[in-house]
Amino acid sequence: MSKKPTILFTDDEGTFRNIMSKELDRMGYNVTCCASGQETIKNMQERDYDVAILDMNMPVMNGIETLKKVKTIEPTTEVIILTGQGSIENAVQAIKLGAYDYLTKPCQLKELDLLLQRALEKRKLSRENFHLKTLVHDVQKPSSMIGNSPAIKAVFKMIDKTAPSDVTVLIQGESGTGKELAAKMIHQYSKRADKPFVIVNCATLQESLLESELFGHVKGAFTGAAESRVGLFEIAEGGTLFLDEIGELTVNTQAKLLRVIQSGEIRRVGDNRVITVDARIIAATHKNLPLEVKEGRFREDLYFRLNVITLRLPSLRERKDDLTALIQHFLQKFCKGERTMDMHPEALHAMTLYDWPGNIRELENTIERTVVLADGNIISIEELPDNIRGRTYEHYGKNGEIALSEVEKNHIIQVLKEKNWHKPLAAKTLGISLKTLYNKMKMYNIDL
Known part of the structure; x- marks a missing residue:
């Protein structure tokens, strides 16, 4: 408020x-x-x-x-x-x-x-x-999530509805699904977009430091407090405070956070003065908070305060239709315009078979590693990590023998399905002309 x-x-x-x-x-x-x-x-x-x-x-x-x-x-x-x-x-x-x-x-x-x-x-x-x-304010171009699958479209719709208000949002999803990116999008499309977006990773700070980080401290408040310092709530004044991995907070810190959300007031560590703050709260966690509440590790009243709007992010295995677009995005990002790279159909097929337990973060790291180590402009299946290549071999038998033509055929069918059999779009995604696509469909006997 x-x-x-x-x-x-x-x-x-x-x-x-x-x-x-x-x-x-x-x-x-x-x-x-x-x-x-x-x-x-x-x-x-x-x-x-x-x-x-x-x-x-x-x-x-x-x-x-x-x-x-x-x-x-x-x-x-x-x-x-x-x-x-x-x-x-x-x-x-x-x-x-x-x-x-x-x-x-x-x-x-x-x-x-x-x-x-x-x-x-x-x-x-x-x-x-x-x-x-x-705090260095994020002045990069507005962030956006990539994809066209039904699962990610539902996320976009929720962000569009939620962003203009000041309502508290709880983002839930597995590690690596892009919770921070979703929080940034909510901030960027809100009335607070020109104000700070402040990130607090609750999992990386010790409890003794977390209170000082959130609320600030006065000089001499504790050993090592050589000077007064404002907290992240004050730094986020007028903007958004993103509490990542909020499920890692201790019950003691949860109680103090609840008071701030209820009253809009903080006290710096070692100070009796009340400071009024105006920051929108967005929280995120990969944990099952209702279960954490049931087992006494998370305060029920804080959970209800945070859970005004819930935004669930799908895992990458729930949105495999977006994999090709994500791979192209990360290839462009890590090539930095210095060269053009693409995935060999066999390598791309291997990546579609993999479950990506680390989600988009794992995919991004994989592409970055592959771009650095690749010898040419076409990334082959041999240049992928062993755990991703292994799924391909399991799929086709221990000897891993499969004709390259079969890989290409399967990949063309997959892209056509992703594009709802819209051939011009499929040809563009495959990087071939529409005439070439028709020829390959005829050669492989691909029919609607």
Whole structure:
């Protein structure tokens, strides 16, 4: 959910404070009012604010002293100083100490609103610049899944329906089926596409580090915390946080994640301040979460929070019709335009017989390996890994003897079936002319 900008307004005059509280609220801001510098500091220690408006002349702790402490607690909070005509020199000093700007009292509401908008924009840019130093934003061309099979078409349809909303999505599928790619597509087709897409692999981080990675920490929060650090929830502000392999989270971390999803608020490790965050959650797992819930390894309430929309990705063996297109895609990717490569029909047939337990990731790795090791521009069956070639030999007998013409015939039939016997499309896929396809169909007695 999007949030209103948070304003901390401090003035020791009660009547003026009450008027400004109502006016700022009417202008669309979430306002917290304070009567003193000490109260301001207490509030800053409890939660995060976008802008603090401080009166210069306050008893005990004036605006300059309050400004210094505000900037110590949260350097990215912008500060606007309210001052009388006789204290402009002090206001200039405040700007040198880090205040965004100042206004003289009494101020025009329109002028204050304009100044607040500029201060909020500066805070947004400051935070984004800081975040970009921590995380390199993905600026590659939009990712897309490849295929035309009924199974993958169902995935595309679900992504199209899901992406425009902010609803939480749970992606399920075997390892290597492209869960991260599906999450990227949801982000790229959403209203948050120009904001960060942040990936957290829950399986690779120790529990002691995971909380710090997700929520951030303050300096001295634990041994080795030499400086404060923002967490990935803050880095994903306005964008999408992708929690990959969420089934690997410990029950303790699951409880903390549930609180964040419910409230939209986080606390950095070692800090009592509440920070409001706005990030869409997409989670993924290869585990059977209902079974994990039943056996007590995953919280039922978190599962229900995540499982608003479920997107199931098919395994590669469920979408063998897409294999040829995927192979061509990876060949182009790893050849990098330096050469053109293709699969020998016998090699391609061997790959269609293989079950691909590692799914698309295994296929991609296989093509990359084959491109590197291949001697020519046509990848032969001998250049495929043993485990893939072995399936071909099992299929045709231990001696592996089969006529090349039989391989070619079977491959042509397979491609024709994939293209619903549309001959021009089949010829294009096979890399031959339509006339050649007709000749081969006649030679091999291939008929509808």
